[in-house]
Amino acid sequence: MKIFISHSSYDKWVARQISALLQADGHETFLDEKDIKTGESIDASIQANLKDSDHLLLLLSPASLTSQWVFIELGGAKALGKHIVPVLFHVAGNEVPHAISQLLARDINDIDMYFAELKKLQALSKSAPEKVAAAAAKAESVAKKAVKSSKKTFNGFKVGEKVRVAQVEHLTDEDKELSPKWVKAMDKFSGVITRITEFSPMGHAYLEASGDEFKWSTEWISKAD
Structure with missing residues (x-):
């Protein structure tokens, strides 16, 4: 299995440890600082190694969210149909770019779960390649479905219930830092009455008003009459 590690240069130490x-x-890894030699074309090397990789491990951090190269690599991986694995490093759920927000991300503290999944695929590869392809497809399907769970109730709320979003001016800075973190773009839903459509595996609510764009802490909503 070959893993292309996409990251900001500010996070190179963490990327090295993962590699x-x-x-x-x-596993084989591609890490720009160790695999692109002096004088080589950066573009050509990235393109060749993306094409040759099985997974793109996307290390999402505050720095990588503003990195042009990271998004070029992400776009390339999506165009090639590669399996993309977002790993969150000091980034909250609502800070994940919408283009990949429906992928099941792993927090850096839970990256061992991804390693365990790779070991299972590695074990299968020793027996039958077709089993690897089937297992990978199944794992991706399960991961996509897991972004939204079948959980119908959480913290006193239930799917389909009418709720009111908190007034943003009433939220403290501490309130806004609650997982999955309140971001500025959510201000437009301040005070809106809507319904809960689903809960994430972490118990964050999806609201009808915002669709899949944001996840909401149940601390930011209240039951509406």
Whole structure:
């Protein structure tokens, strides 16, 4: 299994550790600083290695969210139909770009879960390649479905219930930092009455008014009459 690690240069130490752990498990990795040699074309190397990789591990951090190269690599991976694995590093759920917000992301503290999934695929590859393809397709399907769970109730709220979004001016800075984090673009839903359409595996609510664009803490909503 070859993993292309996309990251901001500000996060190179973390990217190195991830690369080392993956290599220790027997995987091949692409990391620009170790795999692009002096004088080589950066564009050509990235294109060739993206094409040759099985997964794009996208290290999402405050720095990478503003990195042009990271989004070029993401666009390339999507165009090639690669399996994309977002790993959150000091980034909250509502800060994940909408283009990949429907993918099941792993927090950096839970990255061992991704490593475990790779080990299962690695074990299958020793028996039958077609089983690997089937298992990978199944894992991707399960991951997409897991972004929204079948959970119907959470923290006293239930799917389909009418709720009111808190007035943004009444929220403290501490309130806004609650997971999945209140971002500026959510201000337009301040005070809106809507309904809960689903809960994420983490218990964050999806609201009819905002669709899949944002996840909402149940601390930011109240039951509407």
